[in-house]
Amino acid sequence: MADYTALLNPISGGGRAAASWAPVARRLREAGAAVRVERTRSREHAVELAAAAAADGSTVVAVGGDGLVRDAACGVVAAGGALAVVPAGRGNDLARTLGIPDDPGALAELLLTTPPRAIDVLEVNGVIVPGNVYAGIDAVATAMINSSRWIPGPLLYRLAPVRAVLSWRPVRYTLTVDGRTRTMRGQTVVVGNSGAYGHGLRIVPPARLDDGLLDVLVVGDGPLRKIVSFMREAKAGTHLRRPEVGHETGREITLSADRPVPLCADGDQIGTLPATVRLLPAALRVIAPEPPAQPST
Template structure:
């Protein structure tokens, strides 16, 4: 019987983490499993809790949204530890990509009986993340959504994106994929391991978490209505059929701002798994099969 340590973000989605974990933990314990619950004080503390539980031989559960799941899963990448995802946040995009169920009974059965599956991770400037690394209007929208207190879920992201697009100025990027550079003016660049980001947007419908590659999606510059059209089409991934959307694939992707007078002094954030760890440039490298996760 497995022993679980649940690393919980107590603030993810308000009380959602607790409401999700309580019935799940009860089912696991009724089946004879031991469940230890650890509440994190922040991302670095969550990483330390995850590594400590893995060293003790426990299955480590990331309980929260994509930020917490990416943090805990990233801390376990390359260690051989077994990871379980408990979707309890606003987006749950990595869980969606993996097909992890939200129903407590189905999730408990997966965690108790499932076999670990090897999936890829991303090294983003030395920090392992799971879903994607992105820079541009979406990272600005991410920042806006994180600051929103009156709205939740996809509504917060949509309003954040609206504010980001209305204030957006064209950005000149240099995107280098496996040593080949591409100069592009556009709204955003996404290096995706998982196909979903931004609360269920299917940004990279061709992405797979176990193919050893990153899908690089570039939304090129165009009239502002173009971006709103792309946002609508993200629900089903049909945006990739637009001529303004380019998809590349590779193992290593560097995203930076072009050295031009128009970009002099400009600073753009980049996002990773719902967090905003820094500003451009950033290099994302695939970590093939680095994470053992309980997933369908």
């Protein structure tokens, strides 16, 4: 018999996690599945709940946003289990990248009929990250987003970077990718696995969840006044053509800075630089549609 343990973040999406999960759970129970619900109290609690459920053979369902998915993935990877996602947060960028449907009926059908597939994850300072790790002006914007939950998500994700610009000055980063070291003055560094963040921005368009590589995007010391046009281009993925933007791939990156800089992972600050980010290939089993075939080169 299919067995599911739903982790609900009470504050995800303004408190809509329970409402998002109820119709999915009803359909699963109607199909004869065993369904349990656990409400998370903290990041550590979510990791513990996910690890325990996965160790018992239950499919862990993260009902929330990217932060809860990250925390659930930490526990699931440690226990060697399987993860499913019901998008109920503000950004839901990983769910969008995975092609997870919003419709409850389609979600239940996906959970009941689709075998897990393996995706890569990032590991930074002991934290498992399915999406992206980033440091710089976008990390400052993340702090603003998390302190302004009363503003509607789509608007907030566009306003926060502009507000962050007002207090920001460029950083001198030291970046080592697979043993190659360089120093540069810049605005932000993104280590991408999914490549998507900020409520739909394809910040690292070449990134793929299952290609065995991490993608490093560096935004150099360009004019901050152009942040609005940068974000517009990021929605279409054309920002890689900008002269201040660089991109490379690797499997391990060490990043430091000449002053304290916040380090974020999938929507939350997890520390400050320096940090080492490693790729763990095919480390997470997730219930999601198969990705579309990539064009041959």
